[in-house]
Amino acid sequence: MSTENSSQRPSLEQQSHSRNSLRQHYINIRNSVSPKQQKEQALRLLECFQRNVMSPKLQKVALYITNKAELDTAPLISFLWQLNIDVYVPVLHPFCKGHLLFIRYAQTTPMTHNKYAIAEPILDVRNVIPLAELDTMLVPLVCFDEHGNRLGMGGGYYDRTLSAINKLSHKNKPQIELIGLAYDIQKALSLPNEKWDVPLTKVLTPSRLYRF
Template identity: 45%
Template structure:
């Protein structure tokens, strides 16, 4: 019997929370190493990332690499007006931060620090699980699904990439009509693109 979305969330979240501190450290640096050569970052000026929570793959080394390259980074912030949606605020080493209702740190809301969706070159999203077809299972709040539903996938739209541990990959997820699939998911060891998987060295 196929697991429900709720069961999958519980199981995968437990697995990633069991990763050791050293494993998390190593995987986050492997992620940075892969993405430092990614073609979508070579000309990027503004990208959205996230701060790791609940055992998520940590992009902090990637964030710091972006700063070194002069790429502006943005973090998701719960939209106080449009409930259930995300805003993206500029994030730097001295950003004033607060904790949102989910216990996740986010930049303090300042309108002059906000980037609209079409100003971002790449949006890196966290996820709970993904499958071989690019389907993404989030935490259940639908924040990224609602936000990414506004991405038109034209040449001028941001490119969306999911970030996950290898253990978060499943052959096939149960999906819903509102789910927004990802064109690409990157794990510490692989790059998954439109359902096909290849190692980073295959792209060089």
């Protein structure tokens, strides 16, 4: 897959398009990835992770279970399991609307589907991890730009999670490594941002690790 953006991209970004218009544009780009390419890109992502992110310090990693045309995390999750690294995935918070909990995810974890038809573990409070105890969080996104700005699906779930992590860092808590995951074709020139947006310092794609 080419790392170049579509020919439509500059004209879209140079105009005053809403975040929703940009979001839909990049969702369409992401949806254009064929099933065969998805598998290829997932394996390349794993290789890039092994080269650029893997460290003996990694013990508790949060990431997402792939939905639809998102960059597939299944090979990466299997790799982490093989190394006995604890994997945590998000579930919708049952009481705090718009928030996420992160639950330990293993091969034997009983699963369900949430209101968005996304697979998630059945909630068990014994397997919930406080954010401060995570080493690394791999964050899904619709697109990102050259400054680390991120645009998600619009529900605000990860915006709230990233904001909570950002507050932890200001309280001298152990810093959590935040890394966006995306196809190369999800990179934009520039994205609008709001006061609640938390920029990423790194984004991992199948071809490289971006640092901002």
